[in-house]
Amino acid sequence: MATLSKLYSMREAAEHNTREDCWVVIDGKVYDVTSYLDEHPGGDDVLLSAAGRDSTADFEEAGHSKDARELMKAYCVGELDPDHAVIPELEVFRKDQSSGFTNKLKNITFEYWAATAVIGIAVVAGILYSRKS
Structure with a gap:
């Protein structure tokens, strides 16, 4: 597996939280799932509720298959910068709410x-x- 060169802060990932620009963070990797919203077997609302935040726990609780984990690789756009992976607890307002x-x-x-x-x-x-x- 090639090393991803693009590093994102959690704050940067959190800015991508709409239907038109939907990113999720799982296991320290950042995924742009915008084009996958309509194809997601659980529905787009599942991904939209996970948009712009670390959704590792939700992803693991859903019990995704090996195939799903393999499919994710195509949507990976980078990794979380370990120096900026955590942001303080705050209430996040979506752009569209x-x-x-x-x-x-x-x-x-x-x-x-x-x-x-x-x-x-x-x-x-x-x-x-x-x-x-």
């Missing part, structure tokens, strides 16, 4: 104001009703 936090905040804000409006209307209706009596 909006912030879940922002959406939750919008929903909470809407619910808060909706509840406040309902309570306000009930109080005003109660006051008006009591004045008529």
